[in-house]
Amino acid sequence: MMTxxxxxxRTMLRGAGAAIALPAMDAMAPALRASQLPGPKPVRMAxxxxxxxIDMRNWTPAADGPLTAELPRILKPLEPxxxxxxxxxxxxxxxxxxxxxxxxxxxxxxxGYLSGVQPRKTFVDIKAGIxxxxxxxxxxxxxxRFASLELGLEDxxxxxxxxxxxxxxxxxxxxxxxETQPLPPILDPRxxxxxxxxxxxxxxxxxxxxxxxxxxxxxxxxxxxTRKLEADLGPTDRRKLDEYxxxxxxxxxxxxxxxxxxxxxxPGMDKPYGVPADFAExxxxxxxxxxxxxxxxxxxxxxxxxxHEGTSRPYREIGIADGHHPLTHHMNKPELIEKVTQxxxxxxxxxxxxxxxxxxxxxxxxxxxxxxxxxYGAGLSDGNRHTHEDLPTLIAGNGGGYIKSGRRITARRxxxxxxLFLTMMDRMGVQVDHFGDATGRLAGLDLA
Amino acid sequence: xxxxxxxxxxxxxxxxxxxGDSLDDLLALSLLYLLDSKNECRVAAMTTTKPNLxxxxxxxxxxxxxxxxxxxxxxxxxGQGKETGSLLAAAVEGQTISVxxxxxxxxxxxxxxxxxxxxxxxxxxxxxTGPGGNLKDLLGLPTALPVVKSKVKVLYAADAPANWPxxxxxxxxxxxxxxxxxxxxxxxxxxxxxxxxxxxxxxxNAKLNRAAMVAVLKVVRGAEFQVxxxxxxxxxxxxxxPRQRMRFFGD
Numbered sequence: 001m002m003t004x005x006x007x008x009x010r011t012m013l014r015g016a017g018a019a020i021a022l023p024a025m026d027a028m029a030p031a032l033r034a035s036q037l038p039g040p041k042p043v044r045m046a047x048x049x050x051x052x053x054i055d056m057r058n059w060t061p062a063a064d065g066p067l068t069a070e071l072p073r074i075l076k077p078l079e080p081x082x083x084x085x086x087x088x089x090x091x092x093x094x095x096x097x098x099x100x101x102x103x104x105x106x107x108x109x110x111x112g113y114l115s116g117v118q119p120r121k122t123f124v125d126i127k128a129g130i131x132x133x134x135x136x137x138x139x140x141x142x143x144x145r146f147a148s149l150e151l152g153l154e155d156x157x158x159x160x161x162x163x164x165x166x167x168x169x170x171x172x173x174x175x176x177x178x179e180t181q182p183l184p185p186i187l188d189p190r191x192x193x194x195x196x197x198x199x200x201x202x203x204x205x206x207x208x209x210x211x212x213x214x215x216x217x218x219x220x221x222x223x224x225x226t227r228k229l230e231a232d233l234g235p236t237d238r239r240k241l242d243e244y245x246x247x248x249x250x251x252x253x254x255x256x257x258x259x260x261x262x263x264x265x266x267p268g269m270d271k272p273y274g275v276p277a278d279f280a281e282x283x284x285x286x287x288x289x290x291x292x293x294x295x296x297x298x299x300x301x302x303x304x305x306x307x308h309e310g311t312s313r314p315y316r317e318i319g320i321a322d323g324h325h326p327l328t329h330h331m332n333k334p335e336l337i338e339k340v341t342q343x344x345x346x347x348x349x350x351x352x353x354x355x356x357x358x359x360x361x362x363x364x365x366x367x368x369x370x371x372x373x374x375x376y377g378a379g380l381s382d383g384n385r386h387t388h389e390d391l392p393t394l395i396a397g398n399g400g401g402y403i404k405s406g407r408r409i410t411a412r413r414x415x416x417x418x419x420l421f422l423t424m425m426d427r428m429g430v431q432v433d434h435f436g437d438a439t440g441r442l443a444g445l446d447l448a
Numbered sequence: 449x450x451x452x453x454x455x456x457x458x459x460x461x462x463x464x465x466x467x468g469d470s471l472d473d474l475l476a477l478s479l480l481y482l483l484d485s486k487n488e489c490r491v492a493a494m495t496t497t498k499p500n501l502x503x504x505x506x507x508x509x510x511x512x513x514x515x516x517x518x519x520x521x522x523x524x525x526x527g528q529g530k531e532t533g534s535l536l537a538a539a540v541e542g543q544t545i546s547v548x549x550x551x552x553x554x555x556x557x558x559x560x561x562x563x564x565x566x567x568x569x570x571x572x573x574x575x576x577t578g579p580g581g582n583l584k585d586l587l588g589l590p591t592a593l594p595v596v597k598s599k600v601k602v603l604y605a606a607d608a609p610a611n612w613p614x615x616x617x618x619x620x621x622x623x624x625x626x627x628x629x630x631x632x633x634x635x636x637x638x639x640x641x642x643x644x645x646x647x648x649x650x651x652x653n654a655k656l657n658r659a660a661m662v663a664v665l666k667v668v669r670g671a672e673f674q675v676x677x678x679x680x681x682x683x684x685x686x687x688x689x690p691r692q693r694m695r696f697f698g699d
Contacts (some may be wrong), residue, residue: 389520
């Protein structure tokens with residue numbers, strides 16, 4: 001029987017100014033165990049945060065346990081992935097509440113979402129807590145090229161008062177490297193692309209335009225390496241490599257199209273170069289790149305602030321010209337609640353698109369979704385009353401065979417969200433005795 | 449929950465008991481809620497050391513009956529006292545209760561820590577008439593100790609943890625010595641199904657030592673307050689005043 005030397009998990013396709021990591025391939029395992037990946041599959045973790053709460057009447061399934069009935073309206077886009085998601089009820093962020101600090105729920109709920117602490121009410125000397133994604137990134141980040149990735153879709157300032165005395169740093173960031181240092185999200189798909197696959201340098205628009213004049217696909221630069229590698233691969237891996245490189249090319253084409261669209265739609269506006277005018281396209285571009293980054297094990301930790309907390313962004317794409325935040329203070333007017341529900345559903349649609357991609361990304365006998373924990377949720381439940389209990393939360397994926405999905409799990413009332421984070425940190429291989437306001441691990445999530 | 453506008457803010461009181469096991473506790477909570485309705489205090493949280501849904505449900509009955517702020521109810525899920533005694537069974541008979549399972553209740557220690565954070569330093573107290581399990585668990589939470597230290601002015605407890613960090617007053621049967629207040633079911637007739645009236649109808653000779661009621665008044669009105677039968681007669685069974693509570697952020 002012919003044997004072949006195993007390909008290193010760290011193999012890169014290299015070319016001038018470009019380096020592309022590879023997805024997990026059979027060739028990375030010893031030839032005699034071709035369908036097995038080397039070692040345990042990496043578990044990835046991501047947080048997708050949507051602002052201004054969610055209309056819980058259209059979010060929460062009627063019953064606990066297996067998701068057998070049709071999902072509620074907002075979650076309907078996730079119906080095809082019902083078996084892949086876990087809906088969590090009753091999780092609470094006490095630090096989001098006023099306690100003694102008065103108004104400012106939007107600032108608090110986002111600023112402390114991943115740290116389980118109450119942010120200091122200030123727009124000068126900001127202080128929150130180190131977020132759980134960064135605790136994980138600090139521990140396992142050395143295993144990947146990027147310890148963590150922070151993404152967003154909406155341009156937002158980092159200073160000043162964004163909510164009743166709370167700094168914009170609280171409403172506009174999810175990840176906090178330290179108590180005083182938030183990590184602003186990358187908004188521009190091209191910047192993300194170049195960070196993931198290019199030289200790492202973030203070029204100025206002028207420099208990028210200069211380069212674009214002579215632009216070729218990044219794949220062209222690594223062509224030599226690709227050909228050499230292909231010669232050593234079996235038919236399954238060749239197909240896998242082809243699909244992977246095609247997905248990178250597809251992202252490039254989306255970027256080119258987006259930039260072109262921008263120049264047609266909005267040529268005079270001071271908008272970041274490369275950011276698509278269309279929300280859904282922007283969402284798709286960013287998450288497509290994260291899928292590739294997960295496949296290639298470029299990073300295992302992602303935070304994604306879809307739009308910033310308290311945003312008044314309108315959604316003209318779906319016929320809603322009113323701002324999101326004002327709509328959520330709907331005074332129980334049915335027509336306004338309907339618009340909020342439409343926005344919530346629109347967000348869930350985009351998320352479902354990403355879930356589909358992750359599930360389609362094969363990884364040995366499983367797929368990237370199975371080996372991930374993608375938390376989708378908000379820091380407020382009822383955006384009208386600014387409530388901080390029973391936060392809308394779901395996890396897509398199984399965390400590498402840990403989470404028994406396809407269920408709704410209702411925790412006891414007031415269960416800290418930090419309990420979920422402690423459990424997730426365990427699953428990421430990061431042992432922490434205490435975190436935020438946790439009272440323990442979240443019971444019932446695992447396969448036991 | 450509290451403003452800092454300079455006015456005297458009501459003290460928050462956490463009520464912890466093996467709720468439903470004694471008539472004293474039912475009367476004490478009636479009194480506490482009455483004082484809450486008069487803006488003399490706030491019922492900050494209600495927790496039970498009794499792993500019994502009826503016990504938690506009975507708290508909910510009180511909260512609705514006295515027009516209190518809707519709140520999660522803390523219930524211990526292990527330990528002794530699971531059984532539903534005749535007093536508890538009578539008090540919850542025919543009541544509308546939404547507490548149906550454990551998930552409708554909260555962990556007592558986490559709940560107490562959370563509500564204490566909403567009070568100014570030294571403006572909260574805890575009254576615990578039952579076993580001290582919930583209080584011990586509270587001190588076991590890594591983030592709770594500084595909160596307890598700064599917020600809890602005094603703990604009145606029958607079974608206080610030895611390492612409790614703020615002043616403790618032991619609740620003993622002797623606190624009610626010399627008092628003869630005897631509640632009557634008809635005194636609570638202002639409510640269709642007052643738990644005390646239901647309990648008295650079933651157990652007219654239920655034991656009473658009045659210590660928990662004395663403790664409520666001491667917590668709210670101060671240690672020097674002289675509790676007399678007349679005071680208990682005036683307050684314990686009184687109909688709550690219509691709510692004209694101060695508006696607090698977060699209320």
